[in-house]
Amino acid sequence: MEAVVFDGSSLNLYYQKDYPLPKLENDDDVIVKVHYSGICGTDLHIIQGEFPAIKTRPIPLGHESSGVIHQVGKNSIFKVGQKVVIDPNTSCSLCDFCRKGNYQYCLTAGINSTIGIWKDGGWAQYVRVPQSQVFALPDGITTEQAGLCEPYSCVSHGFDRASPLKVGDKILILGAGIIGNLWITTLHHHGHREVTVSEMNPTRLDIVKRLDTGFRLVTPDILAKEKTTYDVIIDCTGVGKVMEISFNYMKEGGKYVLFGCCPPSHTSSLNPFDIYNKELTIIGVKINPFSFPSAISWLKAMGTRYLDYHKLGVKTYKLSEYKQAMEDLKKGSVAKAVFKINQD
Structure with a gap:
């Protein structure tokens, strides 16, 4: 599959046509067919070596992703074809921080296990995600609008x-x-x-x-x-x-x-x-502990009045156009770059 891959050991970012397709590993996993995946300011810091990320192997970055369910594990509550958004962060559920509902402070999970920073992310056609980190989108929210759900x-x-x-x-x-x-x-x-x-x-x-x-x-x-x-x-x-x-x-x-x-x-x-x-x-303010439900409600309430890509300064790019996306962000000619994937 197509992907934009980051090698943390060399700080090299590149486009790859044949990155391996993800496979279900657990019964509650899902494979998401990515529609939109944003480039965050944190991603730019990662690429420049200013923010920690995985170095043991190259992975697709991308922690702001929406799409549709492509494949489900046998214990999944989701259905193929459902519109979803991915929460890239989760808790370890064991430490004092997580058990008190503050997984943003967790030393093993939280931002230390983020999809798209430490695990394969959404700058690819498909991504494997535990279903606990997937939220179904209600009627009235498009996957395009949901591409902004993680930053919201x-x-x-x-x-x-x-x-x-x-x-x-x-x-x-x-x-x-x-x-x-x-x-x-x-x-x-x-x-x-x-x-x-x-x-x-x-x-x-x-x-x-x-x-x-x-x-x-x-x-x-x-x-x-x-x-x-x-x-x-x-x-x-x-x-x-x-x-x-x-x-x-x-x-x-x-x-x-x-x-x-x-x-x-x-x-x-x-x-x-x-x-x-x-x-x-x-x-x-550190990441987004348990705030995805609020963000989804915001998206539904805000609608096209506020979530228009052009008004927000958001421009979409193909994965193969990643160099242009990065250049436009550095110049400040766009407020945000988002990969638009699997739209053919």
């Missing part, structure tokens, strides 16, 4: 961590890549209107305009001149220096949501007195 599940977890977010709060979103855009649509859908979006790339700001939210759009230099303070800052950049600068824009009692995934090498210098004096809250 992470936003859902972040939304819960940051709650309550009161309508009327002054909110600043840093970065208008796809995660920034998903936060924009989420906040607008939930009734927020006092939102400012900061992005240095004018092309990405133009993309945000397509969403027609009425949010204020600025560049970082404008923020620096204004010195306005905010109740909530949502950092979607994944850049340590951005946090260091933007932390100065916090209002008393404010919350700083560190959402973008920074490489482990990034650092920020913060003033502890400001944290004390303003009673500030710093909120980290």
